[in-house]
Amino acid sequence: MSRLDYVFTSESVSEGHPDKLCDRISDAVLDAFLTEDPLARVACETFATTNRVVIGGEVGLTDQSRLRAFKDGVEGIARECIRDIGYEQEKFHWNSCEVTNLLHEQSAHIAQGVTGERGEEGAGDQGIMFGYATRETPEFMPAPIHYAHAILRRLAEARKTGAEPLLRPDAKSQISLRYAGGRPVEVSSIVLSTQHESEAQTSADIRAIVEPYIHEVLPDGWINDATRWWVNPTGTFVIGGPDGDAGLTGRKIIVDTYGGAAPHGGGAFSGKDPSKVDRSAAYAARYLAKNVVAAGLADRCTIQLSYAIGVARPLTIYADLHGTGAVDASEIERAIPQVMDLTPRGIREHLGLNRPIYARTAAYGHFGRSPEADGGFSWERTDLADALRRTAASLAA
Known part of the structure; x- marks a missing residue:
């Protein structure tokens, strides 16, 4: 029988997290190829670090001779993703970071797997x-991950609209929910780390910014006097994004x-057609x-x-x-x-x-x-x- 009374924790990361920035670039490149060729076969990987983005992988097009022309637009796609996320740091800026495009033609041995049995299109891999x-939620999602996402999405909205100009793109959230009778009833702990503008800002300063938004997105009554808060628990978080930690799709x-x-099969999603x-x-x-x-x-x-x-x-x-x-x-x-x-x-x-x-x-x-x-x-x-x-x-x- 499943347990009915327990505490479960999930985390989320913002669009400015280095790995998520790489996912965004890989999926934006995929979208660009599918716009031009709905049957495009794309496996795009992105790596980001201080002032550098490297894009690699394989592309198969209905007319493979057009690959060169499509590839020429990839650098601009990457820069636009970085700009939209909001990186204009000295050591990671959308307009000045170096972008290396190593996309190439799909392997014929991989492509043949898609032809499959009896001429049907087969799975490209096992x-x-x-x-x-x-x-648990109206969205039919586990509550911990749903609300961990909701917190970061709301903070990103506040940052991008200018309501919270002291916040920066890189952030992580973590929510621990107590379940009673199999239903989530309260938040036992909240962990929120977000990049910010100045080293003069303390953890208390950042909590004062983010706490109203967290209350806004969580159900009434879930946060109470027993809820433990950990906002920027290491203190200063000014150096962020790929300048602070490398990212990978x-x-x-x-x-x-x-x-x-729930279980996960192990395969990533982003950058794959x-x-x-x-x-x-x-x-x-x-x-x-x-x-x-x-x-x-x-x-x-x-x-x-x-x-x-x-x-x-x-x-x-x-x-x-x-x-x-x-x-x-x-x-x-x-x-x-x-x-x-x-x-x-x-x-x-x-x-x-x-x-x-x-x-x-x-x-x-x-x-x-x-x-x-x-x-x-x-x-x-x-x-x-x-x-x-x-x-x-x-x-x-």
Whole structure:
């Protein structure tokens, strides 16, 4: 039986965190290629350190002769990402940092794996992917990671609008929530570290800035006299971003997903086009898990998918309803392939993933966001709930 009374912690990092800056550049480059060629195959990695950004990886285009022209715009994309995030430091400035572009043509041996069995498009690699959903929040997300993201997103808004000009882009949050009867009821501790303008500012000064925003985003009553606060616990945090710590694409995969409340397959998302099941199947698994919960078939749901390189259909579909199911998990496993095509092509077409919708996913989580009119966060829709409910009921009959 699952524990009902406990404390669970999740962390988030801001868009200005060095790793997230790299995720943003990689996804912005991906968006640029998909804008020009919806069938582009992209695996873009970014590394950032003091006054330097290095972009590398592989690109396959429908017309490979156009790669040179597309590559010429990559430096400008990187600089715009850095400018939008807000870096204008002496040792990391959007206009003066050195940008090195090492993107090259996709390996033919990797490309052949996508052709797959019987001429079908196969998975580009083997792997396991997980999706998760819970009724803890209206967004069907675990509460600790949801609110850790919300705090940093709100502080970024205040910084960018000029409401808090003393804040800088690099920041991290960490929320510990106490659960009673399986539901989150209070914040036991808050950790918030944010880059700031001046060494004269103390931790108390920074807490005075950020505390009202934290109260604003957390539910009433969750913060109380027992809540422990740790705001800039090391003191001064003026040197930040890639000047303070190197960044790399794909190093914040738990921040990107469920904050440790659910399993992770291990593959990063950013910089990868949707032919890569590391990304697209993880989105599909979240979509399925969320629709299971939205359909009233469970209060919590984990879905695992597994793939083999060059093979179109998933090898396995696994569901865990964590003892909360209105039906047996095996019925969910049998219903899923009847309501959704889980081949790489089927996922991309069902969720509309061959569009430039990825840069916006690079910070504050890939899940728990609102579906957008242009197809962004399409995997957050609950339009499959009725079909899942009907199919599961017919299988149980």
